[in-house]
Amino acid sequence: MKKQVRKSEAHLQAAPFFPVNFPQYCKSLVRNLKEGAAEDEENDENNARPDDNYPELTAVPYFMSPGSRNITVAVGQTAYLHCRVAQLIDTAKVSWIRKKDLHVLSSGLVVFASDQRFQVNHPEKSENWTLQIRYAQTRDSGIYECQVNTEPKIFMGYTLNVVESKATILGPEYVKTGSTINLTCVINQAHMSGLVYWYHNKDILAYEGPVTISTREERQRTVSHLTIREATPKNSGNYTC
Template sequence: MDQLKISSNSANAPLSFWDDSYAQPYFDNSTKRDITVTIGQTATLQCRVRNLGDRAVSWIRKRDLHIMTIGILTYTNDQRYQALHTEGSDEWSMRIASAQPRDSGVYECQVSTEPKISQAYRLNVVVSKAKILGNHELFVKSGSDINLTCVASQISSPPSFIYWYKGGRVVNYSQRGGINVQTDRNTKTSKLIISRATLGDSGNYTCAPSNSDASSILVHVISGGEHQAAMKHGNNSANSLFSLSKCYRIRDCSSTPWRLLQSLKSSTIALLCCLIAFNSFFTIR
């Protein structure tokens, strides 16, 4: 008679279902072992143990080897921690309410076999902060559109809402026409579009998701004349610097740096560049 051979899908799994009562416990690795939550959220570490038998499951905090739970009992004065288990199930979980950064770290789910077996779980408690894309200041020409995009990063679940404020007041559709807010909770993104901006639309704008720190940006709406003046000033500075660099290359203008220095007094950046070039000129000569 041929000998019956039994194979196993896992080195730690029982050889057959007839031997369950005699098999060693093993971990079901289908549970998530790297958990990230934001401050104030509830974190749940789920440990699933097969063939537990009469052994006990404990949760250990790795950094100080503190026993947090054994079975359904909790062994810490911090009431935010709680052991969770449904009778008859293979899941032995630990829940941490209102998670804080100090709760971050490695926790071990440990089974009282001989020798003991354990499985590590990492908890990350992060500070979620919204971010308005771009620089901290935005300059918009009068009549153009203000287009702001806010992203709520490092959050495990979509925000319930994302509010936009101007100053201390919620941006209201009824305040003026041409205001459009587009929020996508799945991508944790919100866009504020203000059409045909006027000088009155200048101010501090804030994006405030329900579960993240807010982010702000200062918007300047400038008239066409101011825009042209700014461009002209930039061109004049650029032309002065070009003349200085040309003079430096030919090395034939001993007094020119002084004249350029006097003509660029209104621009701090140009002044610094002139002094550097002037020093280098005489050093080389």
């Protein structure tokens, strides 16, 4: 608006006298000022560029933080690879690619893999495009890419590790009647705390009475402790976890 005011002042200074029809002249001047301001506003909008530091202000798809992209699961578990894409336009598709053989596993919600263990989960109106692999096998380990077919194409890689879980039980083989049984189960995989169970012979042990079970996560493993107070002969047998 400042630029337009300066223009009107220059016009008035250049006029040697006021027009005969002064009211009509004022109306014309105001109309010209409004039209000039609208034209400048339109030019500003046309020349505006989105700030690269704020991708949410752009009109193209972009990846949101997916959390960890290095996923480790045990054989037989379900693997979830979470891909989050914001501002996905109608003409763009999210695809999952297996890098080791460049196999296109899916495009949108259509799954091309003949292996029924592969599935894509996409809740309606969400940014999540999750690749789900049920009953994961060691052969499923490798790099997977989440791709969006924009121009240029954008993609994000994920590393899946499928390992065979191994458990080792540490503790004494014999205890005296009335003493405390302390056994420790060490599993060579983290994030297993909710999946660890103790068995006495073929019966699962309950967390009650003299039995105490505590499980914790360590860097690359899971450790579970079994404690049985005041042991009796009926506590004899095989213990597994």
